Amino acid sequence: MAALLTIVLGITISADAYVPPPVTHVAATTTWVTQSYGIEATLEVASGRLDVVETLRVTNRAGLPISYLNISVLPRAFGFYEPTGRLTVDGERVATRWTTGTNLRVSLGRRLAPGEQATIRMPFRLTVGSAGGAFTARLSRDRGVISFGQWLPMVSPVLDSYGVGDPRVTTSAERITMDLTTTTRLPRDAVACAGLARAPAGSGTRWRCEIENARDFSFVVNPRFRLTRRTVDGIPMRVYTETVSGERTADLAETALRRLNRLYGRYPWPDLVLAEVGADDGFSMEYPAAIHLTRTKVVDPYVLYHEVTHQWFYAQLGNHQQHEPWLDEAFADFTARWLMGSPERSQCSDRPVDSPVFAWPAGRTAGGDWLSCDGYFHTVFYKGTEFLNAVRSAMGDRAFFAALREHIADNRYGMTTARRLLDHLQSRTDADLRPIYARYLEAY
């Protein structure tokens, strides 16, 4: 039955019983749900404490009833997360269980039929410290700046935090709304979020942010932020910085956004936010309609072009970032270098471009070989770029970029796979791409 359900749904299904029971007794789940998130949050900046009541409304869009959901709670990997009350579904207390370090399995307390809705209420507290290492532009507090990235518990396949790559795979929510209250008065520009809908006139304690069609929601809080505004092709862009004026960052992001609009189709959200975090090091990070920049990278052209490209490859066109990380990272690396007119970076990896993040042993929040010849960067980024340049060269620039524009438009806010994307590219050219695929990819 489990196998049958998997075929029918094409999604995560598990059977609790060994003897095939009637369908009514199968514990089943899916990520195929319509989701909307309402966040009521109170922030004490000095301590990094965020008290949250999250309300998640889901509608089952799978073809069969489901009985539980998997929720990704990445802050738990850093010890930043604690529940502060009962988790309820439609007002009733339900059973929950941690099945990995960061996956909370939430029983729905009943079978949710196709098309049926449930409302999950989840109260919790984050006490944010420095995450360090690769994670400083995700959920971290450094030098009094708090970066809230990959912090919101969201529906996910079963995953755990991992030290290499991006440990978060979420599908787009219809809407995410946050009402943020601060325990002390802050300047208006202290809160950097996409979809800023409400802010105090000069200083105050209440902000509201709203975003639609987003697979994640992030924000950065810094009372010392300076705001630089631009409008790019009619799209408002806000750049929040502390250590630089913001003009150089805005120049780079503006160039990237304008050229990417032409290359991959117009940016779809109502605004784009870039915000500097408190740490010097670590990796800058992309979120839908938002980019968090570490201090040493806040005016780095490559990083700006790379992160803005993720607004197309990741934010619009999603992928499984643990199983097929090249689907967003190789495109971000390739496109950044294409925009800069700089040649691809030489690489020395013997590994296939389509290696999963687990090809590099790592801890849950640190470690992993990012830098050596056979490391993550050389393999997934630089060799990925070499691969994409080979495909582009075989197809011709015009056909290559047209095919990518088409694939993004056809899958906007959804997910793709390597197989689907590569088959699509092949279908748009007379050139035989298979020898190139075979040279660089394990799966071909």
Ligand SMILES: [Zn+2]
């Ligand atoms: Zn990237």
